[in-house]
Amino acid sequence: MANLNETKQRDQWGSRIGFILAAAGSAVGLGNIWKFPYLAGANGGGAFVIVYFAILIVLGFTLMMAELTLGRHTQLGAVGAFRKLSKKWSWVGGFGVLAGFLILSFYSVVGGWVIKYIVGGLTGSLYTLDFGSYIGTTAEPIVYHAVFMILTLVIVLGGISGGIEKAAKILMPALFVMLILTMIRSLTLPGSFEGVKFLLQPDFSKINGEVILAALGQVFFSLSLGMGCMVTYGSYLSKEENLVSSSMSIPLLDTAAALIAGLAILPAVFAFNMEPGAGPVLLFVTLPQVFQQMPLGSLFGIAFFVLVLFAALSSSISLLEVVVTYFVDEKNWDRKKSTIVMSALIFLIGIPSSLGMGIWGHLTPILENGIMDSVGFITDKVLLPIGAMMLLIFIGWVWGLDNAKKEVTNDGKIPFALFPVWGFLVKFAAPAAIAYIFIKGLPIW
Numbered sequence: 001m002a003n004l005n006e007t008k009q010r011d012q013w014g015s016r017i018g019f020i021l022a023a024a025g026s027a028v029g030l031g032n033i034w035k036f037p038y039l040a041g042a043n044g045g046g047a048f049v050i051v052y053f054a055i056l057i058v059l060g061f062t063l064m065m066a067e068l069t070l071g072r073h074t075q076l077g078a079v080g081a082f083r084k085l086s087k088k089w090s091w092v093g094g095f096g097v098l099a100g101f102l103i104l105s106f107y108s109v110v111g112g113w114v115i116k117y118i119v120g121g122l123t124g125s126l127y128t129l130d131f132g133s134y135i136g137t138t139a140e141p142i143v144y145h146a147v148f149m150i151l152t153l154v155i156v157l158g159g160i161s162g163g164i165e166k167a168a169k170i171l172m173p174a175l176f177v178m179l180i181l182t183m184i185r186s187l188t189l190p191g192s193f194e195g196v197k198f199l200l201q202p203d204f205s206k207i208n209g210e211v212i213l214a215a216l217g218q219v220f221f222s223l224s225l226g227m228g229c230m231v232t233y234g235s236y237l238s239k240e241e242n243l244v245s246s247s248m249s250i251p252l253l254d255t256a257a258a259l260i261a262g263l264a265i266l267p268a269v270f271a272f273n274m275e276p277g278a279g280p281v282l283l284f285v286t287l288p289q290v291f292q293q294m295p296l297g298s299l300f301g302i303a304f305f306v307l308v309l310f311a312a313l314s315s316s317i318s319l320l321e322v323v324v325t326y327f328v329d330e331k332n333w334d335r336k337k338s339t340i341v342m343s344a345l346i347f348l349i350g351i352p353s354s355l356g357m358g359i360w361g362h363l364t365p366i367l368e369n370g371i372m373d374s375v376g377f378i379t380d381k382v383l384l385p386i387g388a389m390m391l392l393i394f395i396g397w398v399w400g401l402d403n404a405k406k407e408v409t410n411d412g413k414i415p416f417a418l419f420p421v422w423g424f425l426v427k428f429a430a431p432a433a434i435a436y437i438f439i440k441g442l443p444i445w
């Protein structure tokens with residue numbers, strides 16, 4: 001089918017800083033605030049952080065640049081970018097759209113819990129909320145899941161420069177300010193140093209194949225890579241933009257946010273002699289108890305959960321945008337229809353993840369940890385690594401490094417001395433490393 005939207009005027013980011021904030025907004029999310037501190041603490045502290053950094057530097061930067069370059073070159077979203085250059089490869093983008101769809105379905109359920117906590121803070125019931133039984137109830141978490149999807153939808157309806165960029169320009173600076181304030185509060189509590197040790201002291205005996213795959217999945221998830229999100233955001237970039245520096249700034253901001261979040265959360269947990277705990281428990285059970293014991297804790301608690309909501313929204317809009325752009329670019333739907341229909345579908349697909357916490361708790365499709373974890377396993381540890389590997393192979397071997405070089409350097413206008421290193425990584429080292437980590441890390445051995 002002829003593609004009307006390729007000839008239509010395409011929306012663009014209004015400014016460089018707007019784009020960086022939106023892309024960093026996509027990257028910084030629940031993944032940084034709740035997953036990173038816990039994963040690091042549980043998987044060898046500083047040793048995990050070192051593995052994370054190594055993967056970030058070698059694969060994170062490489063892939064970030066690859067995705068932005070492909071998106072900007074084609075000016076099309078996840079699927080269209082592949083289709084335009086080689087139709088046979090469209091399925092890789094299709095994997096990405098599927099991953100975005102699935103991630104948002106459970107991300108929004110967690111976003112709903114965050115809204116519930118803000119409401120709890122405002123109505124004075126934050127400390128009496130029993131998290132375990134709350135998320136197991138049937139109706140209310142689904143209602144908050146709907147509220148979160150509606151907030152996401154409203155921003156995405158506003159479009160790229162009018163909706164997503166405007167939101168990111170407010171949400172991101174506010175988020176960093178609040179994270180830093182919380183970190184200072186946390187680090188100045190007596191006894192907080194144990195938390196710093198928990199996060200950073202290396203224990204290399206904990207590092208094995210599964211931990212490395214977990215770090216890889218976390219780098220991709222946290223940087224919004226491997227599913228065409230940065231291809232999509234790159235497709236709204238102007239040809240003047242410097243891709244080299246953007247590909248550096250986004251991972252740097254994301255990693256700063258993850259470390260600051262770790263230093264905001266864990267020291268307080270230790271200062272109050274709490275168990276660091278696993279997964280959502282850290283954010284939704286341990287932290288409210290910490291706030292309860294702090295001077296001005298209620299205020300801090302509300303501010304903190306508002307901050308988490310900001311982070312979650314600036315990520316969820318990017319997940320929805322991947323799906324919406326697909327239907328706009330490839331199926332010629334209008335933006336409004338695509339946004340509304342897809343939000344409704346994602347909401348419906350998310351319902352089992354919510355019910356899996358309660359009445360459907362006995363259904364554990366893949367792992368032993370219920371529906372949400374199973375969906376998370378398929379996305380983080382299967383779809384994202386495969387999507388990332390195929391995108392690199394596509395750029396290295398199908399589209400070709402010469403073409404990529406023209407796009408990365410804006411036709412030779414931007415110097416990029418490390419291009420041969422990047423090229424080697426794209427063509428050989430990074431796909432091989434991902435394949436190796438993926439195969440070694442699957443819990444089937």
Ligand code: PFF
Nearest residue numbers: 027029030031221222224229
């Ligand atoms: N990067 C987000 C986080 O860390 O919470 C989650 C995410 C957003 C993953 C967008 C993938 C994506 F395309």
